[in-house]
Amino acid sequence: MYSVLGQITQMYDTFTPVEKRIADLMIDQPVKVVNLPIKEIAKLAGTSEAAIVRFSKRLGLSGIKVVKVELARELHTIDTEKKPSKIEFTDSVEVLKEKVFNNSIQALYNTEKILSPKLIDDAAQAIIKAKRMMIFGVGIAQVVGEDFRLKLAQIDKLAHLANDSFTAVSMLGNFEPGDVLFAITSSGRSKEIIEVIKYAKKQRITIILLTQKVPSPALRMADIALAMAKEENEIKVGTMTVRIVQLAIIDAVYLRIGSIQSEAVIKSLTNVNNAREDIQDAQ
Structure with missing residues (x-):
């Protein structure tokens, strides 16, 4: 499954100050983002509706509506879905295997979603x-x-x-x-x-x-x-x-x-x- 939160985390250091405010809002209050109209999302992030649309496109998605759909899907499966994990040399063989395959699968899902x-x-x-x-x-x-x-x-x-x-x-x-x-x-x-x-x-x-x-x-x-x-x-x-x-x-x-x-x-x-x-x- 494509991960909005995962992409935001990976790209965070490349964001502008305005984009970081939007990112922080999505990370800290994802449920609100899913349920609020774009006007309210912009108000909470202290920015404009146009900035919200631009941020959505930075994630590789066409707009805030698609972001909300993907975010809602992600929140629905967040407890059961396996997420990418940082690999450590101290991991056991079983954990290493699981992380390598899971991270690869997630990476392929993420790109399949955004590549035209x-x-x-x-x-x-x-x-x-x-x-x-x-x-x-x-x-x-x-x-x-x-x-x-x-x-x-x-x-x-x-x-x-x-x-x-x-x-x-x-x-x-x-x-x-x-x-x-x-x-x-x-x-x-x-x-x-x-x-x-x-x-x-x-x-x-x-x-x-x-x-x-x-x-x-x-x-x-x-x-x-x-x-x-x-x-x-x-x-x-x-x-x-x-x-x-x-x-x-x-x-x-x-x-x-x-x-x-x-x-x-x-x-x-x-x-x-x-x-x-x-x-x-x-x-």
Whole structure:
């Protein structure tokens, strides 16, 4: 189940002072928020109705009515629903297993709720139309990028993969307007990601960004932002749920490409399967 309170907690440090007042109200008095009209919610938070609507959209939802529906659903199941929990190295094996699976499931629910199908379609269409494509990611994002590169290769869509800004910019020098940079980042604030995106913007390359839904320089420059729900970024355990959600979004884009170009994709996958069978027979 999508968690309004969970998203507010995760995003709290990125909120403006006005947004924090609204967030505090929703955390401290969720029942009132569910039952009051927007005018009264704004009055309690000491802000305007427009600010309430903007805050709802910051959470990835279309407006306060949707926030109230999701919040009511969350309050109804709050005693029985398993919530994400901070992982500790002192946890037992049983507790670790439960937390890892539960946190991953919740992260997927949260992003499924806020990610627009249109953005998935836009990303797929841009990739199909592009003559060239480069996937850029540093650190763990490179692992996600390699997964996407291999999937695309199976359907005869070749993409370069770069994991440092020098290599990325060197490759992008030969790209043309309409070609695609698919950038993967957790925060959207790293020096390398910003440097590469700025260069792509200058070259009028289409920028598809896979990142978390928090304000960042990269998010502001992206043409198509596949923004996932805000997840953990703990120093001790890293960004486990972020990686899982990124892989799920990539699968959605890949399958959308397949549905648009079904005949060609089926032919490519058949060729790949035949090649694998030939290798197995030879062994």
